[in-house]
Amino acid sequence: MIDISSLPTLPQAAADSGEDVPVHFRLDDASPEAETGSAIGPLHRYRYERKMGDSELAYYLPSRQTGVNDMYLHLGFRAPERIVRRSRVCTVWAILRVRHPMLCARVEMNDLGDVGFIYDAPASPEDAYRDADVHLECRTQSKEELIDAHLNGSRTLSNSRLSYLIISEPPSAQAQLPTPPRTPSPTNRIIEDSFTSGGENGTEYRREYKFLLCTTHFVGDGMALHQFGDDFFALLAGGRPDNELECVLREEWHTRWRVPPGTLSQQRLVGGQTFPRQTHSERHSIITTVTFTTERTQTILRNCKAHGVSISAALFAICNLAWARMGVGGDKTAPTLMYSALNLRPYFSPECARPAPWDSYWYLALGYFHVVLPSFLSSDPALLERTFWLRARQAKEQSIRAARSPLAASRTHEMARERADRAREQGVWVASCSSTRHRSDANSPPKTSVLPQRAKVSSAAFIDLSMLGNLDGIYKHAGFPDAELHTLTTGSRQRHGAMLLLAYTFKDRLRIILGYDSNGFEGDVVNRFSPQAGPPSIFQIGLLNVGKLSEG
Template identity: 45%
Template structure:
């Protein structure tokens, strides 16, 4: 058996600005730790989850551990840790496994089997002690329901190729909950869902012996034969096309600052302080027939469901608030930057586990007319589409994303240092000094730039999940999200297995009583009344 005598036992690289901006706030309580969760259907209002049904024969522990170990080798950041030397020097550290057997043992240390219900699993992840840490950047939890569903031979034989399973795998079907946990600085939503698809595809591709052979092959290729300097994927900032000149970099910063000055928003949920954070995630899943009608209505009005959800939130908030309508409403969303990254040869086979997102904002009027609300809604949906398209197609998108990453990284380092000093009792506010005869320079008041809510709009996830590759596993529902900071809120919208899902993750104790609940009810009412 080969060992790692020819390659380093320790590899490391510094976190990029975007990675640092997510790592530093996560240190204390796991803010933004991501997950995909699986539970059974049917459902209407539920928590963040993904659901599937499979046979115990297929979901045996040895196979799960082998798949997990293979993927940790293919995507080394999953098996890495983080070392923080100072605020400017935070590093991923990866110790490649010394053998396939070592890889399997390390994977099993980060794999857990439970019999908890979906609510227990989700509550413990969102509100309990942090599952992840600087020494554990990813974790897998598989929970099996104690009840089984036994299918008859006639039920399991539908005449299609996807149902041609053995008697052992077709007869005893169980409900499983799979919780895939990863820190947000490790990757983004696209990485998380691509991983879930790869997990199920690999699990259904071979038996235990075949998976053992794949593990040995992957270890040989990735840990023994591959050049050590290509093992860890590069940060986003090193993948973005370079600025052609110093003048271009200067112009990029001026453009970024000007674009930030145009962000105007004066709407915010009223907050309250609470000693304890409690994240809840009410979720609604629409059946396939209703989803088709919603998508058809959006197409008829020339918008996507994502643009429509901006307008839905806009109208729902106007109905909830009813005050300060003279100030516009601003919402923010993440922008997938993967299509814009440069692709040198080493990145063609690189892991997709790295974070690659930018940000854009949609600003809409807050007031709503007393009549013809439907016309106003579709007009604002088209406005959201225009603003989203303008952000994606802007000629300065790359430079804006680079400067934004630098700004976020710098702010995160300042805030992290301040938080640490406060925890140590040594923090002092900055002293402002001025000459006795000087007068403060006049400054024009800046327009408010408060964002009401963030929207994570994942689109049609059936484009990522290749269901035909794992026909022996029936995926029911997917819901994804992250641990929230106190007073945090994020709305998710996506389509999965032909069903539109909308969920709202928020800190129940961080907002004035009843306001968020009223907003959520108005959101669902607007979907029922306007998306027709």
């Protein structure tokens, strides 16, 4: 529903640090009366409200205490100092927050059955800038310190802060790298007129910076996260002078807010293989990363293509065989069940594109699918390579079947409802309000399954895999020539005893990241499974030359 209310403009936000923060940010508007109100009266902030969907609720409820699933995106980059001035970064941050209202919304919860988003649209471009400034911080921390603070420190986000941006210049980044002069062009001449060169002979010095975006998972997914990263650097480092970016912010606000805009069952899923876990009062997340060279990445791609599978399918098989080779307890007759996120954005028809301000790509569009593979290995080592590629093809077939199923949309809705119900009843944090579901179901007749009775089996999942694919298809590096992205790390805060394996290609290099709670698993079982285990790593052997899996 939409509730239009009149609220005062936010006060000027104080600068966090740095001398480059303007005391008064002013966008030169061609029609000042339109903002002062002589024609339309006092400025109004339009309020929008909507109830959370089931998928959003399933992510929100467990996050309330410690920020479970809060996402982050780290990008390391080099750029001239003029590109990363706080005022310029804040303008770009404000532009994107105006485009994507979910980043600026807040959550209001009355009880477990009544949770919704509230968004107060900015009353002016200056208002949008001040709000962005409040949610921007400059630091001098390294990549490891930034990520560790997000994963293991106090929670960065909250019900009233669904996104937060950090720009950091580590102390070690003082070693500056000169870059050659840019090719002359009208745009470049404008920039050169606006800024003084920092080096000799027309060169500029590029410093090392870290970009860290923190968002809650219930406002979007990984695809939105990476699309945002590309959009951010296209604006920040695309060659536009500061005054042009300020015009973009004014135009975005005028376009969007100058005038208010108007029973599917999972019983067939059988698992049972799980890592031995232990109970610990504290959670401590650890991130291990394996990065392949460009040459090895190409070798892996050729190897997979020759056998008719993708890297994603191969990784399912690698995890399956790595676990089978470890031989850590459990019933070896039980299969290995792994699950992964299903990107639902391709299902949305381009013809259904919505006008501003409903054209944001920040929304949650995730389903889930499962891959079930056998847990045993052949006693004949010579068959190990054939077994690997067979299971990779099985993983590919199951993934395609899930993505192309005509019931994908219905199944996603049903799974979201089930996950929301579990979040209401079995959340990691006990809410101060009672569950409305118990009250509404008190007088309802018991539900009887129409499916035939089956013997109860374990549906425990072994590991969660997130296959992000080739992110170079999202980041258009040519679109921001003033910055060079060289590092990308992403993930989310995890619950106790959780484990997540991510894989993606960035800058033509394959990266595999394993994040897990180091206090949640027994002994060295995770270290033995880790992509960094070795030498040589079972992941590296499996992808580069699977036949060698029979050795050692």
